[in-house]
Amino acid sequence: MANNSSNDAEERRQSSMMPVDDLEDDLEVQDIIEDSDELSEGEDLADDIENALGNDFDFEGSFYYAKTHPGAPNPCLHVQGIGSVGLPLSEVEAKRLISQAAQAPFGKGDQTVVDTSVRNTWEIEPELVSFENPEWTGWLESTVLKTVWNSLGVAPYTSKPRCELYKLLVYERGSHTQKAGGMFATVIVVLPSAFEGGQIRVSHSGSSHTIDIASTSATETSVLAWYTDVIHEVLPITSGYRLALSYNLIHTSREMPRPSLPDMGDAISQLRRVFQKWSQGKYPTLSTPYLSYVLNHEYNEISLSTGAAALQGVDAHKVGHLIPIAEELGFVLAFGKLDYHVSGTPAYSYGGRRGRWSRYDDYEDDSGDEDAPMEDIIDSYYTLKGLVDINGNTLVRGSPGQGLRFDSGSLIPEDPFDGESPDRKDYEGYMGNHYFQWGPTIDHWYFRTVLILYRRKDEIKVMFTLGGGTSWALERLKTSRDPPSEEDKLVVQELVRTLSTVPSISHQAAVIALFEYAVKWKDADLWSKVIVRAGTVRGTNSSIMVEKVLAGLGVFPFDSVKSGIEAELKVASSLPDRLDILDKVTQRVHDDQPAKEWIQKKRSACIEAYDSASVADVPVLIQIAQSNGLSVLDESIMPKLLKKTKTYHFWISLAKSLHENKQKLTTSTSTTAPSPPTSVNLLIAKCLKAAGSQWHEAPTKFYSYSWCYNPYPEEEAGKAKIERVIEVIQLCLKTGIMGPCNALLVEVLRDNKDVPMKFKTLYTPLLSELKKLLRKEKKPLSHPPFGDVVRGLVLLYVRQVLGSKPSEASMASIRKVGCGCVYCNNLDVFIVGPATKIEYREAQIRRTHIEKRIASIPDLVTFTTVKYGSPHTLVITKREAAAQATQWKSKLREAKSFVAELGHGEDMEALMGPQGYLEVQRALGLAPETAAPTQQAPAQQAEPSTSRRTVRPGMLKACGITLAGMKRPHDAR
Known part of the structure; x- marks a missing residue:
């Protein structure tokens, strides 16, 4: 069989078939041509072609x-x-x-x-x-x-x-x-x-x-x-x-009729009639400008390089009769290799498979499973390769190894692979690991050759559709003429039509090219059509797009280009980009006063509409303030931005830039009066206040799996908050504008839920960083308003973190009860140590031994047995009074370290004030409860010194602290 196929292919190669005009005396041709008036309306072109090429064309040979x-x-x-x-x-x-x-x-x-x-x-x-x-x-x-x-x-x-x-x-x-x-x-x-x-x-x-x-x-x-x-x-x-x-x-076989060619008169008449009706638009509009007739045989690309000469049997018979009809009525025939790929899941019952989920290792050997029937289809698609005309000339070149876009709705018959066996099968077994795995898949490939049919007048549409769309058209236009040919215009028409569909990456290249051709051909109509669609395009080459739009200014009236400029302003991603576009337009309009007025209105509108709050836009905002006055920034831009969240970095950047450009801003080139320094300071204060209000917005931490995220742990979030607080304070010190600093510190001290954790994650590290900052700025820790903050936090610490010292009785009640064995030693360490709970998962004899020892200290601990697992678990928990007594020493040690980090002796007394210092000393056990605060000299009280300041009630109130009455949350008296 393979030998015959090879001979047939060689036979047709040698024959060098070429279509020629019908012979002059072939009168049948004229007899079956119908006048257009006699043609009825068609219903389904694909069905009619399938029927016309049906049984009467099943002749396997050639004449x-x-x-x-x-x-x-x-x-x-x-x-x-x-x-x-x-x-x-x-x-x-x-x-x-x-x-x-x-x-x-x-x-x-x-x-x-x-x-x-x-x-x-x-x-x-x-x-x-x-x-x-x-x-x-x-x-x-x-x-x-x-x-x-x-x-x-x-x-x-x-x-x-x-x-x-x-x-x-x-x-x-x-x-x-x-x-x-x-x-x-x-x-x-x-x-x-x-x-x-x-x-x-x-x-x-x-x-x-x-x-x-x-x-x-x-x-x-x-x-x-x-x-x-x-x-x-x-x-x-x-x-x-x-x-x-x-x-x-x-012919000598008497029992069989003498061989003869089939009478093709009626079949050809029917076929010609269908193509006449198609030619004259008697059928409803197709979803594609072409139809694809699936041939009986599959031909490789080498064979198709000879065109129709490669065809065999019925295929050759059908195409042989189609060629003269197509040429006469203005149709084109082409050939291509059609690949149909179907991916799905195999039937799990096939080959002994018992289910979808199992251990991955159980499926290492999947040999032979490519013969499993496909149960569910996951995906399917068609590709077309090697499109050639009837002489084997390449019509469209696809990318190497890739097929051309193909619409299965053009196929004749509608489901050519229904009931057919695939030409190739691939099986892929279970994938994944012990935790994540997905079932096997099976892939089927079907390979056929199709005859592409289309009207010659639709050739541009067909090539555009099959050849890669925009890329084909742009390549084709490289050979266009000036002025353009009718074919050039058709290619452009297809490109413009494509721009009205869903935007894609290739659309920008099309718009850029069409702008170029509109200018080159001075085609105002094409320019207008492209301008309308330019605004829907998104891409990375925005600067190139702008240049192409502006190129029209030298060819077309300004009013014709305005819509394109507006479209580019909408597409531009940032305020700097929009203002840059308007600057370039300004440079090209020269003395066109109406155009300049239009540009100025657009510039104002862009500034009014700004709401991005992007750090990258800050330099442009400073330029706007310098050229238009600070009022534009203060009244038109900032009010909207102050309502936005997650803008911390923007406000910090703007505050820095305002401070750095204060001199320029006070000598503004705007037509309004120069802005006084106090106006700049007012804007800086607003920026710092806005930034300070977002100190608590810790960033989100993303884990390695893109679908999983969680906020920072408390300690990490605390670090991020501290960095923001210190940055705002530093800018306040640098600019000398302390109002935002005061407001920020009040906010930091306001929320005192879970105070011990707050000190661990926020307050203690904040004080450490604040001390470093003030040392760098050569300012004492008592410098206002920081002295109030330190005083408030120290008092908050000794009252709610350290708390009141347990009574002497509670301290004295802590006692060891062990016998000296290893289990009892652990018990004694627990009793006198800061831990609040211990567990013994031991055999019953050991648990009983421990229970006997702790039976003598019911005032210190409670216990229970968790009867889950083997052995059971004895859980011992300290009573609250005992826990406070055993934790006091470590808490006192930590408190002393905390206070020592901030200062000693007179420095600490000067920072805390007499009454506050005394409270701290008492809490740390460094002064008796009966001690009185040190009295300040009258001269010192009269001085407006910052070294010995009266504590600000407002700042301490934010911490929930009051000196009057010496209220302590843990004071039982």
Whole structure:
């Protein structure tokens, strides 16, 4: 079978088929052409084409055969009266043969006449011809009875057909034969004889082909054959001589009808009618500008490079009749390789599989599972490759290894692979690991060749659709003319139409190119169409797009370009980009006053609409303030931004820039009065206050898995908050604007829930960083307002973190009860230590031993047994009073360390004030409860010194602290 396919392909390659015009006397063509007035409206074009190419076109053969046989033996031709004839045929031998030959007659009515204007051929009767090579007859019979018989599509014979020599023919220069009929089939064996010209035209039922074997005639033997009712015409020999043996192929199987070509008249008439209706728009508009007819055979890309010559059997028969109809009615035929890929899940019951979920290792061996039937389809798609015309010329080049876009809605039949077996199968087993795994998949591939049909007037649409759309069109326009051709305009029309669809990455390239062509061709209409759609385009080359829009300013009126500029302003992602566009426009309008006024309005509108609060925009905002005055920033821009959240970095950046550019801003180039420094300070204060209000907005931490996120742990969040507080304080100190600092510190001290944790995560590290900052700025810790903050936090610490000292009785009640064994030693360490709970997961005998020891200290601990697991667990928990007593020493040690970090002796007393210092000393056990606060000298009280300040009630109130009454949350008295 593979051998026959190879021979068929070679046979068609040698035949060099070319479509030609219908013969002048083929009157059937005219008989079946309908006037457009007679054509009815069509309903379904795809169905009509499928029906028209249906059963009547199922003929497997061809009405002619043509092939060169390089391995053919030399027949050792012998002609009576001449003798042996040498091959390749020489001119001398040809003239000798002609001397013994007669002019070939032809039938005219009931007479046989000789007329060289109709048939100019020499012939020698078969009885005068013989072959001295015994292999000739065997080769001829095997060639004719196998290759020719099969190619002509004749049904298998029951008795051996006969191949009878009819004539030996000699064609000289000018020799030709016009429109002669044959018998059941005529076989012509052209022996090696050098000639040029002499092409043979064969036609049947409106299909016509030209056979040309001159190029190999000098050295090769060629075999031609056609049915008797095939019209053929031998064109004149232009030089040399052609020597041919003419045979009649005789059918001898009596029980079977004589082979003949099917009557294609009605089928071709129906086919032509469908294409006429399509041509004249009698069918509803298709979803695609083309239809794709699936051929019976699959042809590889190498075969398709020869075009229609590669087709076999029914495919060749159908296309052979379609070509002349398509050419006459303005249609184009093309071929392409269609791949259909289906991905899905295999039937789990197949091959012994028992379920979807199992251990991954159980599925290592998946061999053979590609034969499993597909149960559920996950995905499917079509691709088209290697699109060529009927002569094998490439129409559209796709990317290497990739197919062209293809719409399955164009297929005829609608479901060509339904019920078909896939040409290739792949199976992929279970994937994943022990924790995550997904089931096996199976992939099916189907490979076919399709015949693409479309109207020639739709060619641009088809190439645009199949060839990659925008990329194809842009490549095609590189060869456009100026002024553009009609075809150029059609390509542009398709590009413009595409821009109205959902925007894609390629749209920007299309808009840029169309702007260029509109300017190049000075096409105002095209410019207007592109301008309307430019605003829908998003891309990375915005600067290029702007330049293309602005290029129109030198070609088209400003009013024509305005809409494009507005579109670019909408697309521009930032205020700097929008103002840059307007600056470039300003540079090009020169003295156009209306244009300048329009630009100024747009500039004002862009500033009014600003609400991004991006750090990158700060330099532009400073420029705006310098050129338009601080009032624009204060009244038009900042009010909206103050309502936004997560803008901390913006406000910090703006505050810094305002401070750094204070001198420029106070000597503004705006038409309004220069801004006084106090106005700049007011804006800086607003920025710092806005930044300070967001000190608590800790960033979100993302884990390695993109779908999983959580806030920072408390300690990490505390670090982020501290960094913001310190940064705002630093800027306040730098600018000398302390109001925002005061407000921030009050906010920091306001929320005192879970005070011990607050000190661990926020207050203690904040005081450490604040101390470093003030040291760097060469300011004491008591510098206002920080002295109040430190005082408040120290008092808050000793009252709610350290708390009141347990009573002496509670302290004295802490006692060891162990016997000295290892388990009791652990128990004693627990009793006197700061831990509040201990667990013993031990055997019952050991648990009982511990229970006996703690039975004597019910005032210190409670216990219970968790009867889960083996052995059970004894859980011992300290009572609250005992816990406070055992934790006091460590808490006191930590408190002393906390206070020592802030200062010692007189420095601490100066920071805390007499009453606050005394409270701290008492709490730390450094002063008796009866001690009185140190009295300040009258002179010192009169001084407005910052070293010994009265504590600010407002700042301490934020901490929930009051000195009056010495209130302590843990004071039981």
